Amino acid sequence: MMFQPDAESMPAEQRAKLQEERLRGLIDRLLAAAGVQAGRLRAAGVERGGDVRLADLPRLPVTEKQDLWAAYPFGMLGVPRSEVVVFHGSSGTGGRPTLVGYTRHDLQLWSQVCARALAGAGAGPGSIIHNAYGYGLFTGGLGFHQGAVELGAAVVPVSGGMTPRQITLIRDLGPGILACTPSYAIRLGEALAEAGLRPGAGLSLRAGLFGAEPWTAALRARIEELLGLRALDIYGLSEVIGPGVAAECFEAADGLHVNEDHFLVETVDPVTAAPVPEGSAGELVFSTLTREAGALLRYRTGDISALRREPCACGRTLVKMSKITGRRDDMLVIRGVNIYPSEVERVLLGEGALSPDYLLVVDERGDGRELLALCEYRAGSGPAQDVLEARLREVLGVRIGVRVLPAGAVPRTEVGKAVRVVRWAGGEPPVPGLA
Numbered sequence: 159m160m161f162q163p164d165a166e167s168m169p170a171e172q173r174a175k176l177q178e179e180r181l182r183g184l185i186d187r188l189l190a191a192a193g194v195q196a197g198r199l200r201a202a203g204v205e206r207g208g209d210v211r212l213a214d215l216p217r218l219p220v221t222e223k224q225d226l227w228a229a230y231p232f233g234m235l236g237v238p239r240s241e242v243v244v245f246h247g248s249s250g251t252g253g254r255p256t257l258v259g260y261t262r263h264d265l266q267l268w269s270q271v272c273a274r275a276l277a278g279a280g281a282g283p284g285s286i287i288h289n290a291y292g293y294g295l296f297t298g299g300l301g302f303h304q305g306a307v308e309l310g311a312a313v314v315p316v317s318g319g320m321t322p323r324q325i326t327l328i329r330d331l332g333p334g335i336l337a338c339t340p341s342y343a344i345r346l347g348e349a350l351a352e353a354g355l356r357p358g359a360g361l362s363l364r365a366g367l368f369g370a371e372p373w374t375a376a377l378r379a380r381i382e383e384l385l386g387l388r389a390l391d392i393y394g395l396s397e398v399i400g401p402g403v404a405a406e407c408f409e410a411a412d413g414l415h416v417n418e419d420h421f422l423v424e425t426v427d428p429v430t431a432a433p434v435p436e437g438s439a440g441e442l443v444f445s446t447l448t449r450e451a452g453a454l455l456r457y458r459t460g461d462i463s464a465l466r467r468e469p470c471a472c473g474r475t476l477v478k479m480s481k482i483t484g485r486r487d488d489m490l491v492i493r494g495v496n497i498y499p500s501e502v503e504r505v506l507l508g509e510g511a512l513s514p515d516y517l518l519v520v521d522e523r524g525d526g527r528e529l530l531a532l533c534e535y536r537a538g539s540g541p542a543q544d545v546l547e548a549r550l551r552e553v554l555g556v557r558i559g560v561r562v563l564p565a566g567a568v569p570r571t572e573v574g575k576a577v578r579v580v581r582w583a584g585g586e587p588p589v590p591g592l593a
């Protein structure tokens with residue numbers, strides 16, 4: 159089911175024309191707003207939108223999160239402050255959030271793209287949507303809320319926390335759709351099971367839209383088992399609009415359709431910013447083609463994903479992005495190849511015999527950087543080191559050394575976020591006995 163079938167299943171050529179027209183409009187609005195983006199456009203030789211073609215995109219200037227922080231609170235608005243009707247934000251730096259403004263038009267656009275995501279999960283007029291995203295400055299709760307109202311569904315604005323009350327509402331109201339973070343979906347699923355509500359025994363949920371955190375295929379399987387629903391990924395960030403930038407469809411559930419008629423998407427090399435071919439992992443970059451207050455040209459997200467164009471069972475012609483596989487800031491460059499620790503983890507943990515405790519050592523003692531993966535067998539034995547090395551090389555395209563250590567030898571993090579990557583520039587090895 160599609161909320162806006164004309165836009166979502168538009169032939170690619172027609173959409174490209176629309177994108178080019180809208181890109182020109184965005185550039186004209188930015189030039190008129192005379193902010194930092196206008197200055198950069200003029201420095202790049204762009205004096206009017208009409209001169210720009212879609213193919214020129216890679217040579218246009220980019221924006222980054224630092225630009226929003228530097229211009230806090232109102233400096234990046236594409237319209238006069240008085241036209242803003244809502245502010246949202248996300249975690250920032252130095253006590254200041256990353257603040258984003260919305261005009262009435264921006265809010266309507268946001269409602270529509272969230273309605274698209276909900277319809278893609280099978281919701282429609284009459285559906286009940288249990289919305290356990292936090293309501294507030296964060297965009298999750300209100301984004302879904304407005305999308306549900308736009309769709310004509312009934313939204314239960316339960317927000318996050320107070321799990322016993324959530325269980326009562328799910329039991330009594332029988333929602334078909336759940337919206338929350340993937341980690342809260344697990345928590346809720348376990349609490350529902352404890353309360354005797356299981357798939358096929360009192361649970362009515364058919365689909366869930368889970369986002370705001372990166373999550374894996376393994377977590378998808380666990381959520382689906384616990385809640386008996388189709389677990390779909392949804393992507394968004396407040397700088398671009400909030401949830402609704404991209405979402406998976408119920409039919410395929412294997413990649414997120416980007417609403418590219420409004421959010422023009424590119425993938426670039428995180429280091430050089432050069433375009434990467436479709437199908438290869440790169441940093442997601444969005445231009446908000448139709449935003450007024452939040453008008454951004456080529457916003458670098460820092461999120462790593464791959465784009466893919468293919469016919470989908472749902473009928474949408476919108477490009478698909480893979481699940482987020484890493485963050486630009488986590489990237490390691492090993493012999494010219496970009497490696498994300500999450501990719502190494504996926505290969506290692508795909509070997510059922512290995513313990514989830516592992517450590518990546520970036521060996522910087524020699525001329526080049528070498529990567530060494532330290533791991534342990536879960537019980538007794540597992541594949542030999544050279545088998546693991548061959549597997550990593552096959553998947554990642556670069557040599558990564560593997561060392562299997564005795565049980566307990568990989569250092570554990572007792573408090574806070576686990577440390578998975580350490581640098582070894584010289585002196586004592588990070589783990590005793592490592593030569």
Ligand SMILES: [Zn+2]
Binds near residue numbers: 409410471472474
């Ligand atoms: Zn689809």
